[in-house]
Amino acid sequence: MGNRIVARRPKCLGVATLGLLMCISRNAESQFGPEPAPARPVDAKTAAPYDITGYWVSVITEDWRWRMVTPAKGDYASVPLTAEGRKVTDAWDPAKDEAEGAQCKAYGAPAIMRVPGRIHVTWVDANTMKIDADAGSQVRTLHFGEWKTSGGEPQWQGDSIASWDEMIPSRGGLALVPPSREIGGQKRGTLKVITTHMRPGYLRKNGVPYSANAVLTEYYDLSREASGDTWLWITTVVNDPQYLNQPFITSTHWKKQPDASGWNPTPCAAR
Amino acid sequence: MMNQKRPANSMKAAGMLPIVLFALLGTQAFAQVDLSGEWAGRIHNDAPERGGGPDIGDFTGLPINAAARMRAESYNPSLLTVPVWQCRPHPADYMGGRAGFNIRFTPEIDPSTQQLIAWHARAAWMAQERTIWMDGRPHPPEEARHTWQGFSTGKWEGNVLTVTTTHLKMGFLRRNGVVRSDRAVLTEHFFRHGDMLTVASIVEDPAYLTEPLPRSVSYVLDTAQQMAPYPCEAVVEIPREDGVVPHYLPGTNPFLTEFATKHNLPLDAVKGGAEKLYPDYQKRSRETAITAK
Numbered sequence: 001m002g003n004r005i006v007a008r009r010p011k012c013l014g015v016a017t018l019g020l021l022m023c024i025s026r027n028a029e030s031q032f033g034p035e036p037a038p039a040r041p042v043d044a045k046t047a048a049p050y051d052i053t054g055y056w057v058s059v060i061t062e063d064w065r066w067r068m069v070t071p072a073k074g075d076y077a078s079v080p081l082t083a084e085g086r087k088v089t090d091a092w093d094p095a096k097d098e099a100e101g102a103q104c105k106a107y108g109a110p111a112i113m114r115v116p117g118r119i120h121v122t123w124v125d126a127n128t129m130k131i132d133a134d135a136g137s138q139v140r141t142l143h144f145g146e147w148k149t150s151g152g153e154p155q156w157q158g159d160s161i162a163s164w165d166e167m168i169p170s171r172g173g174l175a176l177v178p179p180s181r182e183i184g185g186q187k188r189g190t191l192k193v194i195t196t197h198m199r200p201g202y203l204r205k206n207g208v209p210y211s212a213n214a215v216l217t218e219y220y221d222l223s224r225e226a227s228g229d230t231w232l233w234i235t236t237v238v239n240d241p242q243y244l245n246q247p248f249i250t251s252t253h254w255k256k257q258p259d260a261s262g263w264n265p266t267p268c269a270a271r
Numbered sequence: 272m273m274n275q276k277r278p279a280n281s282m283k284a285a286g287m288l289p290i291v292l293f294a295l296l297g298t299q300a301f302a303q304v305d306l307s308g309e310w311a312g313r314i315h316n317d318a319p320e321r322g323g324g325p326d327i328g329d330f331t332g333l334p335i336n337a338a339a340r341m342r343a344e345s346y347n348p349s350l351l352t353v354p355v356w357q358c359r360p361h362p363a364d365y366m367g368g369r370a371g372f373n374i375r376f377t378p379e380i381d382p383s384t385q386q387l388i389a390w391h392a393r394a395a396w397m398a399q400e401r402t403i404w405m406d407g408r409p410h411p412p413e414e415a416r417h418t419w420q421g422f423s424t425g426k427w428e429g430n431v432l433t434v435t436t437t438h439l440k441m442g443f444l445r446r447n448g449v450v451r452s453d454r455a456v457l458t459e460h461f462f463r464h465g466d467m468l469t470v471a472s473i474v475e476d477p478a479y480l481t482e483p484l485p486r487s488v489s490y491v492l493d494t495a496q497q498m499a500p501y502p503c504e505a506v507v508e509i510p511r512e513d514g515v516v517p518h519y520l521p522g523t524n525p526f527l528t529e530f531a532t533k534h535n536l537p538l539d540a541v542k543g544g545a546e547k548l549y550p551d552y553q554k555r556s557r558e559t560a561i562t563a564k
Contacts, residue, residue, distance in 0.1 A: 049429070058550060060548050061484060065331060069536065069556065079315065221462045226458075227475070231471070235464060250316050253486075253487060264554070
């Protein structure tokens with residue numbers, strides 16, 4: 001009897017080891033994703049963990065007084081302005097902006113996603129996303145991959161570099177989630193956009209400024225609700241040491257529309 | 272001899288199995304985003320409302336119905352001087368999803384499986400503690416007790432923690448009398464981006480809202496944050512006869528026009544309502560010349 005038991009143990013151990021190896025293999029995949037295929041680059045459209053293309057409408061439940069109407073001169077509540085920033089805000093002169101043809105100052109990249117309106121998100125090609133905003137008839141172009149700016153004069157929408165990857169702080173340490181990486185069969189990552197090389201403009205319609213050196217960082221997150229609604233949550237961080245005494249952080253939500261209903265391109269307005 | 276040694280080795284190897292398996296089970300949680308730590312709120316939108324407090328009669332940005340509006344218009348801020356109201360905390364939807372109070376997240380981990388059982392969130396103001404159950408337990412039946420923080424369950428959707436909260440006590444949507452009923456359901460999404468946390472919340476309330484109310488709050492990780500105790504003791508601030516509750520009867524609140532007047536807004540614009548949340552309303556309001564002075 002004793003010998004039989006001894007004889008069985010290696011078999012049991014073999015099965016257990018096999019199971020263990022399978023477990024390690026499965027767990028490693030769920031934790032880190034499958035081993036990446038070497039070399040073959042994946043384009044941004046293919047790597048997208050979620051689809052934000054389509055029409056979206058802003059639902060103004062925050063900062064209504066500063067967004068739905070043009071706030072009064074000098075009303076810069078909530079914005080962490082430096083003394084210089086307050087001075088510039090207090091000197092807001094929409095007539096001067098109109099005279100200079102700078103009516104779009106409040107429609108630049110750091111502000112446009114906060115302006116009431118609708119946006120239409122499309123892929124131009126496999127590594128270029130476009131966001132059309134009907135407010136001010138602005139167009140943002142998000143470049144994935146190895147895109148390099150051609151320089152030139154700064155524009156309202158600046159140069160935007162986009163990526164799906166992000167450092168995800170997880171229990172047990174930081175985990176790098178590269179583009180198209182799948183964890184547990186699910187693509188992960190957030191659309192992150194960094195925009196520079198912008199023409200100076202306004203964070204708010206009433207002349208709250210950002211400078212030419214401002215850096216805009218955005219994160220685009222998606223949620224699908226039990227109600228059937230789909231929401232796009234855009235976290236926006238504006239760094240501008242000249243006019244802001246700390247990063248200016250806001251998050252803005254957009255509701256998915258089934259079609260282009262309400263699409264209403266308008267020109268920029270300075271007041 | 273060899274055969275006799277094998278069982279001993281096998282026993283050792285078999286003994287190691289549970290340890291290895293437990294270790295592997297534990298690492299599954301690493302794929303989840305870590306929320307633990309001290310988070311400092313950033314009040315970079317609606318600061319006057321979220322900080323000092325909203326103006327009376329400012330119902331902008333809220334998809335409220337007529338019942339909510341009538342109730343809010345009867346609100347008298349002197350209510351907050353009544354002892355029973357003085358230490359009244361804010362509920363979960365206001366605490367983390369609107370006020371932006373500093374918050375501490377602590378995970379509760381099962382000691383044997385190392386699986387996440389719950390997140391505990393402590394808000395500085397009124398020392399509120401909230402639990403988000405992550406172990407798959409169901410929500411209690413409808414008739415179960417309602418609390419300030421309600422009953423919350425969470426699940427991971429990719430890198431996002433999605434939390435559903437029911438069994439909330441009635442509380443403010445805005446601290447000028449706009450309330451959310453105890454029938455509401457709160458859905459939250461916690462998006463972590465490096466040292467930033469965006470908490471997106473959606474309140475659905477069949478009693479006072481005509482459509483879901485989405486809002487969001489931003490936090491920044493602050494490893495130096497110290498959360499102070501928040502003792503609160505109710506006292507008699509204003510002597511009143513028993514049973515007196517400060518309020519305005521419908522149509523008698525003299526302060527409802529102040530906000531609109533101060534900011535040069537039409538009275539209708541500040542009364543709230545879903546139709547005023549959309550860009551189409553801005554177009555209409557432009558036609559009625561709402562601009563800065």
